[in-house]
Amino acid sequence: MLGYFRKKSIILDMILSSVLLPSWQKLSIYLLFSISVSLFAHHAFYLYQEQHSLQRYLEGIIERTKQSVFQMRTSLNLAITNDQIACSDKDLNSLRIALLKYPYIEDIGRITEDHKLICSALWGPFTPPLELPKQANIDTSFRINWPETNGLFAKGQQRSVFSAGNAFVIPSPATFTDLIRHSRKTGSVLYSSKKQHIYRIFDDITLEEAKKAMSYSKNNVPMLPTANNILTLRICPAGFNFCATAIDKRTGYFDMNIWQWLWAILVGAFFGMFMAFSWAIFKSNRRSLIYRLKYAIKNDQIYSLYQPKIQLNTGEIIGVEALARWQDQELGTVSPDQFIACAEKNKLITPLTQQLVKKNLDDMLRYLKANSDFTLSINLSIQDLSNPSFLHFVERQVQQRGIHPGQIIFEVTERSAAQSDVLKQVTKRFLRKGYQISLDDFGTGFSNLSWLTAFDPHEIKIDKMFIQSIGTQTVNQITLDSIFLLVSKLDVKLVFEGIESLEEVDYLTQHTPNAIGQGWLYSKAVDTESLGKLLKNQPFTSTAFLTNSPD
Numbered sequence: 077m078l079g080y081f082r083k084k085s086i087i088l089d090m091i092l093s094s095v096l097l098p099s100w101q102k103l104s105i106y107l108l109f110s111i112s113v114s115l116f117a118h119h120a121f122y123l124y125q126e127q128h129s130l131q132r133y134l135e136g137i138i139e140r141t142k143q144s145v146f147q148m149r150t151s152l153n154l155a156i157t158n159d160q161i162a163c164s165d166k167d168l169n170s171l172r173i174a175l176l177k178y179p180y181i182e183d184i185g186r187i188t189e190d191h192k193l194i195c196s197a198l199w200g201p202f203t204p205p206l207e208l209p210k211q212a213n214i215d216t217s218f219r220i221n222w223p224e225t226n227g228l229f230a231k232g233q234q235r236s237v238f239s240a241g242n243a244f245v246i247p248s249p250a251t252f253t254d255l256i257r258h259s260r261k262t263g264s265v266l267y268s269s270k271k272q273h274i275y276r277i278f279d280d281i282t283l284e285e286a287k288k289a290m291s292y293s294k295n296n297v298p299m300l301p302t303a304n305n306i307l308t309l310r311i312c313p314a315g316f317n318f319c320a321t322a323i324d325k326r327t328g329y330f331d332m333n334i335w336q337w338l339w340a341i342l343v344g345a346f347f348g349m350f351m352a353f354s355w356a357i358f359k360s361n362r363r364s365l366i367y368r369l370k371y372a373i374k375n376d377q378i379y380s381l382y383q384p385k386i387q388l389n390t391g392e393i394i395g396v397e398a399l400a401r402w403q404d405q406e407l408g409t410v411s412p413d414q415f416i417a418c419a420e421k422n423k424l425i426t427p428l429t430q431q432l433v434k435k436n437l438d439d440m441l442r443y444l445k446a447n448s449d450f451t452l453s454i455n456l457s458i459q460d461l462s463n464p465s466f467l468h469f470v471e472r473q474v475q476q477r478g479i480h481p482g483q484i485i486f487e488v489t490e491r492s493a494a495q496s497d498v499l500k501q502v503t504k505r506f507l508r509k510g511y512q513i514s515l516d517d518f519g520t521g522f523s524n525l526s527w528l529t530a531f532d533p534h535e536i537k538i539d540k541m542f543i544q545s546i547g548t549q550t551v552n553q554i555t556l557d558s559i560f561l562l563v564s565k566l567d568v569k570l571v572f573e574g575i576e577s578l579e580e581v582d583y584l585t586q587h588t589p590n591a592i593g594q595g596w597l598y599s600k601a602v603d604t605e606s607l608g609k610l611l612k613n614q615p616f617t618s619t620a621f622l623t624n625s626p627d
């Protein structure tokens with residue numbers, strides 16, 4: 077069990093260590109940001125829902141008011157066209173029949189020109205007549221209507237009275253009963269379209285709140301949550317003389333309960349973490365070797381430095397080996413062993429080699445032209461060689477610059493036995509075109525004798541580990557001695573890599589007088605300018621020539 081958890085934690089450690097984890101400061105910023113975004117999103121979401129619910133509520137009130145208006149208009153018309161003597165029994169009976177037909181009307185009766193109610197279907201004749209308040213509103217639908225009328229019904233009750241001709245109606249207070257929400261945060265106000273008169277206030281809305289809501293000529297949807305802002309929606313139906321505004325006094329944030337707040341914070345925190353880690357992974361990927369290498373190739377940032385190859389017995393520079401260099405903004409100096417392997421693995425080697433070949437030919441053109449014995453060694457990967465178009469590419473580049481193919485040496489390394497057959501085939505095509513082939517890193521890995529017999533390289537490069545073994549009496553030194561013996565029988569140039577001391581030069585020249593060498597004793601890989609100086613000052617005859625040029 078313990079082992080299981082240990083294993084899990086190792087895997088987690090591995091995952092986490094491969095990602096650039098965000099710092100606590102960054103994580104807090106992400107969290108703060110996304111919690112705020114989440115809260116705002118929740119606010120907007122609830123606001124949207126509330127707006128929809130308020131819209132439905134308002135439409136309900138508008139629809140019911142239209143029905144009520146229709147019933148009032150029709151019943152008033154019936155009363156006006158009734159040719160009975162006003163307030164007679166017959167008149168009152170026909171008014172009662174009308175009253176029974178229209179459920180949104182509470183009472184219907186007769187009114188005099190000076191605004192006195194003289195009888196009604198419910199109450200019969202009023203003796204004396206009931207006087208209405210003087211402040212009448214002119215209403216296009218009903219000619220005259222009065223606002224709340226005190227005293228007609230129970231004490232304190234108010235009714236609106238609408239009149240036309242010698243008839244009046246009182247709408248039923250039960251008209252909207254089923255629409256009332258009994259809500260403490262929403263409500264609505266019904267008023268004349270010119271805002272002269274408030275017909276009715278629904279739910280728990282104060283007169284001040286109703287007036288404030290009426291003051292908005294359009295819908296008021298407060299996206300930014302402030303405590304004083306109210307959500308209001310207004311509808312003024314065409315062909316009618318009234319408007320209704322619905323109000324929501326506590327919206328979004330202000331209406332969220334503790335669980336909704338917690339949920340919003342949790343969602344925000346989750347997304348904040350998610351964003352922070354996604355960004356960290358994205359950044360880690362951007363910093364990855366493969367990403368940076370693609371970027372470097374695309375932006376032509378990889379270049380070559382040139383390490384002189386020396387004829388050891390004379391100290392003369394007979395050519396150079398191009399060695400790729402890459403200085404990345406993010407990763408710093410990356411060794412060619414690393415990035416070449418990465419390019420090979422990710423099928424980037426062909427574009428990279430092509431870029432480098434062009435640069436190498438351009439850089440060395442003047443030296444190649446100045447001395448027809450001067451050679452340029454270029455490292456190739458097996459993928460370059462097996463790419464059928466690569467030889468054509470090289471041919472084009474070499475011909476365009478008027479360079480003799482024999483001055484170009486392609487260094488190849490056999491990295492697996494399986495590559496042997498391919499190499500045999502392809503290198504022959506290069507040899508036929510006049511290029512030289514050099515067998516690199518001889519003695520290491522798969523570069524061995526079988527290779528030598530498979531085809532005839534012009535040159536064998538002995539790996540630096542053998543040079544470093546000189547004077548050590550190790551297996552490598554013994555191998556080096558056998559290489560001398562073997563190569564003396566073959567028609568092939570021997571190039572020793574990694575020469576760092578005069579003793580090594582002495583040892584090598586004693587065994588192979590025509591040996592060629594390269595190493596830090598003479599020079600590290602240098603740029604074209606420094607190479608020019610080295611060429612001027614050659615031959616290397618003593619330690620005085622040894623440079624400390626940067627690699």
Ligand SMILES: Nc1nc2c(ncn2[C@@H]2O[C@@H]3COP(=O)(O)O[C@H]4[C@@H](O)[C@H](n5cnc6c(=O)[nH]c(N)nc65)O[C@@H]4COP(=O)(O)O[C@H]3[C@H]2O)c(=O)[nH]1
Pocket residue numbers: 383398399400401411412413416432455456457487516517540573574575576594595596597601
């Ligand atoms: N300790 C020591 N080292 C010395 C001395 N003289 C030279 N060297 C290093 O030995 C390596 C020789 O290159 P290589 O065997 O072709 O091995 C090369 C070659 O296989 C590959 N490479 C470099 N440039 C290219 C390129 O343009 N294309 C391809 N395909 N491979 C390249 O990367 C390998 C490593 O290149 P570098 O890091 O530049 O390492 C170079 C060079 O800097 C010395 O006196 N002492």
